[in-house]
Amino acid sequence: MLSTVRLAVANTLSAVRCSQALAPTVARSYSNSAPFGSLADEEVLQKLTTGELQHHNLERDLGNALRAVKLRRKHVASMLESNQKMSRELDHEGFDYEQVIGVNCENVIGYMPIPVGVAGPLVLDGRQYMVPMATTEGCLVASTNRGCRAIALSGGAHSAVLRDGMTRAPVVRMPDVIGAAALKDWVEADMSGERKLASLFESTSRFAKLKGIKVNVAGRNVFLRFEGATGDAMGMNMISKGVTKALDFLQDTFPKMDVVSISGNFCTDKKPSAVNWIDGRGKSVVCETIIQEDIVNKVLKTTSASLVDVNNVKNLVGSMVAGSIGEQVPCAISLSFFLKT
Structure with missing residues (x-):
């Protein structure tokens, strides 16, 4: 033994990921712009029904996050009978929605206490x-x-x-395999290009630092796995912003390049994968x-x-x-x- x-x-x-809720992101405040804030509740509900007001803009249009949540709940409950039980049983009082709107959740109707x-x-x-x-x-x-x-x-x-490095891997498409190979060579071999991509990537955040780009080619499709340091944050949105900035530059450098998706599943996010296991x-x-x-x-x-x-x-x-x-x-x-x- x-x-x-x-x-x-x-x-x-x-x-x-739950640490994202505590990330130093500034919540939106709509207290100074409320074009429909003076309307009575029934008028707001009517305009939601006719489409003059939209659920996703309700906080901005009313200038009061808690009131927006309450009226959104009422309108959702009126749409389907099955929604009424949800509206009755889901908590919504006693929560600071100003810290959520525009940061962590959209179309808020309440919260689940855990x-x-x-x-x-x-x-x-x-x-x-x-x-x-x-x-x-x-x-x-x-x-x-x-x-x-x-x-x-x-x-x-x-x-x-x-x-320590978070990844985002967009997929782009070139006109032919020769173009795909040229893009791969440029990213991996051109030091001035790599420095330019790093500079653009890091310009989007004071915390993001590009650590490297791994390139895989599948036919005309090119998968660019950006890896970056993100400080204390999980940093998925941070990395995505930097990648978007870098892609804009690549499109100017390679005018025939098409961006297929900001994530080509080579990241890989929310799924098991060999690339995550190895790299x-x-x-x-x-x-x-x-x-x-x-x-x-x-x-x-x-x-x-x-x-x-x-x-x-x-x-x-x-x-x-x-x-x-x-x-x-x-x-x-x-x-x-x-x-x-």
Whole structure:
């Protein structure tokens, strides 16, 4: 039987998207421009029905975000009988919609409250962290908290960021394969062109820094995988703005180039892919902790041998049977491998 369990995880992590809600983006304020703000509620609802007012402009036209949400709810509820239950049961009071409109959500009719638990302390790189977790999954916080306790009793975990770069890969089309190859050569071999693209890319944000462009050609189609540093933000919108600026320059340089899509699925966003597995996307992190046998027994309520067996059968053999991309699981699930039993 193993006396200790050595657990190491190396995976590409996409930064947590919920952090976008906290990004330093300035919310729109419509308090100074409200062409329909003096109308009575019934008049507003009538104009929504006739199309004189549009749902997506209601905050601007009324100059009051909360009133816009309330009237939008009423109008949506009147459209279909099935919408009335949604309108009755969905919370909408007590929320600062001024911080949402134009930043995080459109056509807002309310919000879903999610309980937030806390796990910890998590001892990582010599520091203690309390980890807030917004979830409706029972036992998730409790099992994570138990894993944090096992790590703390073992002296903590250690981590290192191996790579940090968010990607966006537009697809463009050239008139022929010769043109596609010429574009690839220009992007990869012309240093002055690369510097120009970097300058344009970085002009759209004080945080964005272009780290490189990987080019793949499929017939006349050219996939340009831009990778950039985005500071503390997940940075998908930041990268997309920089890529758009670079594409404008490429179209001037290659007038016959057509932009097919700002994302050609070579990024790859929101989907498993070999390119993410191999080249990384977001933060590539390795973490390690050594948990002694007695802590495995007392805190995790299992044995070292059982954990190793589950890892082999589930994460390796099971992933192979399922045809998973890679024979390891995502880092969050790998963590739960020893945080939960």
